[in-house]
Amino acid sequence: MxxxxxxxxxxxxxxxxxxxxxxxxxxxxxxxxxxxxxxxxxxxxxxxxxxxxxxxxxxxxxxxxxxxxxxxxxxxxxxxxxxxxxxxxxxxxxxxxxxxxxxxxxxxxxxxMLDTEAEVITREDLIDAGLIGGPEAAGRRERLGELLKIGYTNGKQLHKRLMMFQISRQEFAEALEAVLREEKQ
Missing domain, CATH: 3.40.1360.10 (Dna Topoisomerase Vi A Subunit; Chain: A, domain 2)
Known part of the structure; x- marks a missing residue:
């Protein structure tokens, strides 16, 4: 290659x-x-x-x-x-x-990475998803970063990286759903 x-x-x-x-x-x-x-x-x-x-x-x-x-x-x-x-x-x-x-x-x-002001996923979305503040937040962020191919971040960096890579709400929702499904197994 x-x-x-x-x-x-x-x-x-x-x-x-x-x-x-x-x-x-x-x-x-x-x-x-x-x-x-x-x-x-x-x-x-x-x-x-x-x-x-x-x-x-x-x-x-x-x-x-x-x-x-x-x-x-x-x-x-x-x-x-x-x-x-x-x-x-x-x-x-x-x-x-x-x-x-x-x-x-x-x-x-x-x-x-694209610097963009268009916010698709809000910080509140990350809190609601249990990706910021909570006992499982770090593990969820790590797995989400793997699935979206954007690497591991802390909560603040996650929001910025989602915006910079222009991750759509749908991509985010699908990856989050996969993370939560894995947690239940």
Missing amino acids: KIKEIIVVEGKDDTRAIQRALDADTIETNGSAVSAETLEKIRLAHQKRGVIILTDPDFPGEKIRKTITEHVPGCKHAFIDKKDARPNNGRGIGVEHASPEAIRLALQDAHP
């Missing part, structure tokens, strides 16, 4: 994991303090071939994602679920621990 876009990752281990999964070029941020030089490389890559951001499913990974999105809007985003980003010994979390299959699936489901 060859991918046209350039994949932005955090480091050399992530690049090796990508190359085990498919034929692709990467840009490494070398940590969460993304330099102006790296942002310029990403900007050029986005103009020439397109960019997919694939960072670790943790706070530093989200910080990198946010920094790049602020400076280079329109990039695609791919997410690996936390459960797929853990090593066998259970210590740490990162793209470098994901299987080639998990990486290919994440990249296949990459989509652009």
